Amino acid sequence: MKYIESKKNEEIKQINKLNKTKEIKKTGTYLIEGFHLVREADENNQKILTIIVTEKNEEDQLVKKYYDNALVVSDDIAKGLSDTTTLQGIFAVIKINEPEEIPTLNGxxxxxxxxxxxxxxxxxxxxxxxxxxxxxxxxxxxxxxxxxxxxxxxxxxxxxxxxxxxxxxxxxxxxxxxxxxxxxxxxxxxxxxxxxxxxxxxxxxxxxxxxxxxxxxxxxxxxxxxxxxxxxxxxxxxxxxxxxxxxxxxxxx
Amino acid sequence: MKYIESKKNEEIKQINKLNKTKEIKKTGTYLIEGFHLVREADENNQKILTIIVTEKNEEDQLVKKYYDNALVVSDDIAKGLSDTTTLQGIFAVIKINEPEEIPTLNGxxxxxxxxxxxxxxxxxxxxxxxxxxxxxxxxxxxxxxxxxxxxxxxxxxxxxxxxxxxxxxxxxxxxxxxxxxxxxxxxxxxxxxxxxxxxxxxxxxxxxxxxxxxxxxxxxxxxxxxxxxxxxxxxxxxxxxxxxxxxxxxxxx
The missing domain is CATH 3.40.1280.10 (SPOUT methyltransferase, trefoil knot domain)
Known part of the structure; x- marks a missing residue:
């Protein structure tokens, strides 16, 4: 777990770029926000590369599970990452998982x-x-x-x-x-x-x-x-x- | 028809406030944007109090119809009034028309x-x-x-x-x-x-x-x-x- 206070932190700057399709394609990763989505990603075996939370969520089970890849950030940094008006203070960077071959369609x-x-x-x-x-x-x-x-x-x-x-x-x-x-x-x-x-x-x-x-x-x-x-x-x-x-x-x- | 260049014009400042429910209630008027909506309002006999257009739309039929109540504004002013990313450059202030008594519901x-x-x-x-x-x-x-x-x-x-x-x-x-x-x-x-x-x-x-x-x-x-x-x-x-x-x-x- 790492604590980040500065908006100019390189890791945060990189995560911030994931609101752009170009950067999503380049890195093969994308950003999700909110407890519901991060939990769904976890429960559905998505590869969570980084979990980002504000201090109030530091003790959450998800943070403990991804302890080595957790960033605790200031509210100010979280607001910068957020796409919503009501900040939940939890985000995750996920690895895009696309199949090499698309199976025959059915149903x-x-x-x-x-x-x-x-x-x-x-x-x-x-x-x-x-x-x-x-x-x-x-x-x-x-x-x-x-x-x-x-x-x-x-x-x-x-x-x-x-x-x-x-x-x-x-x-x-x-x-x-x-x-x-x-x-x-x-x-x-x-x-x-x-x-x-x-x-x-x-x-x-x-x-x-x-x-x-x-x-x-x-x-x-x-x-x-x-x-x-x-x-x-x-x-x-x-x-x-x-x-x-x-x-x-x-x-x- | 009036030409307005300054964002600080009182009439424009007043119209700008119509993105707030409080001001809509106080004045009994509201703002609509875009050719489709302004035409629909006109065709459906709504009371158009003011029509606001950018210079490129100055010759539009709707402006001619509401000539006495038309404001021609700069693109900059229009952008300030706009709620969209693709500016059409036409707005109208409409009088709210609510029935005094609600008829018996049917259907x-x-x-x-x-x-x-x-x-x-x-x-x-x-x-x-x-x-x-x-x-x-x-x-x-x-x-x-x-x-x-x-x-x-x-x-x-x-x-x-x-x-x-x-x-x-x-x-x-x-x-x-x-x-x-x-x-x-x-x-x-x-x-x-x-x-x-x-x-x-x-x-x-x-x-x-x-x-x-x-x-x-x-x-x-x-x-x-x-x-x-x-x-x-x-x-x-x-x-x-x-x-x-x-x-x-x-x-x-």
Missing amino acids: QWVILANVQDPGNVGTIVRTADAAGYDGVITSLDSADIYQPKVQRSMQGSQFHLPIYRLDLQDAISRAKDAGLTVYGSEVNDQAVPYNTLNKVDNFALIMGNEAHGLSEDALQMTDQNIYIPILGKAESLNVAVAAGVLMYGLKDF | QWVILANVQDPGNVGTIVRTADAAGYDGVITSLDSADIYQPKVQRSMQGSQFHLPIYRLDLQDAISRAKDAGLTVYGSEVNDQAVPYNTLNKVDNFALIMGNEAHGLSEDALQMTDQNIYIPILGKAESLNVAVAAGVLMYGLKDF
Whole structure:
């Protein structure tokens, strides 16, 4: 265990950089915040490289478990690391653990195609977990899941189900090759209301960009395009809400 | 039309205060931002008191329509007023238009009980609009709908359906007196999965606080408590996603 008082400490400066995707990629590590997430990471056998706490949390069991890799920092340093307004005073640096090879897809998957908002990406992963989906694939142009804001909104679901990052066309091809029915979400002439579908057990649901929806290329690759009927005067739904309605709506439970 | 260059201009200083609930209440006015919202306000006959634009938008039709009440401001002033990162350079101050008397409730309503996050409140109103609900009631302790962040996430739905602010117990009583079936959303022994309900035409769905759910008092007043089955390992759903799943799930369409 080490005590750090200065914001200029090299280790702290390095950890602070983990709010940038570039640094996350370079180091192969990312930062999480709060008791709930750090406990989930620990319970789900993630590799915790460093645990950072304020003095009031110095006696916590987690600190004892990771004693050799614990940093006790001032409230001021903790505030600098924090992405939230209500400081819990606990953080961890985690080693990214991505599989060398992606297994054949099976069951029910969500594919995020250029979903940009970190809160949307995180919330969709959380909902996929709640709805009992088998995993999530994010396209290369979606928000990076290791960003602090995405990590926070996933609320620990990142440790419950696999999340793969793939080229969109590659992801769709893998889903089709594995025999999953691929649903695009889009309003067009060939699309049908989600609630009129015959439910299937194995499928992939693609959710598109917040402003532009799914690209024409992706829509061409789907087996069926579906939409949520707008029964009032709104132009559209928030993509995380739409994903939730569809994820539960497509399940047979 | 007036040109304003200085941030210290009294009118600008006053408009800037409209990001605070206290000032919104005191003046009975609120601020909206962006072409989509200002157009929706205009099209839906809201009382636009002032329209504020940057020089590049000086020739816009909306500015011509509200010529006598238009302020042309510097980009710098506009950035100060803005709640977003991508500045569109158009704002409007709107007069709050609340009914003196709330009509008898009818059809399908959503009641927000102590929902705190502005984004959640706004997104739920937007979803209620999309799902064809008749209106939304927010409890006195929910986020104020006239805050800029709530206004933005409603995406214009605030002009499509009535939103009333009421004491929670008063709201539930009104729903019951009007013959609506009142659903609480909560996991407890008496609650049933939402997808096993017999659908009814007239109901009110209550959504509770992000962290604490619905209070015991409120749960006692409901006709039926319902929940969304968690089929995976997540502890819970985001309240706006849960509201979306339930709003569509309870409709017969």
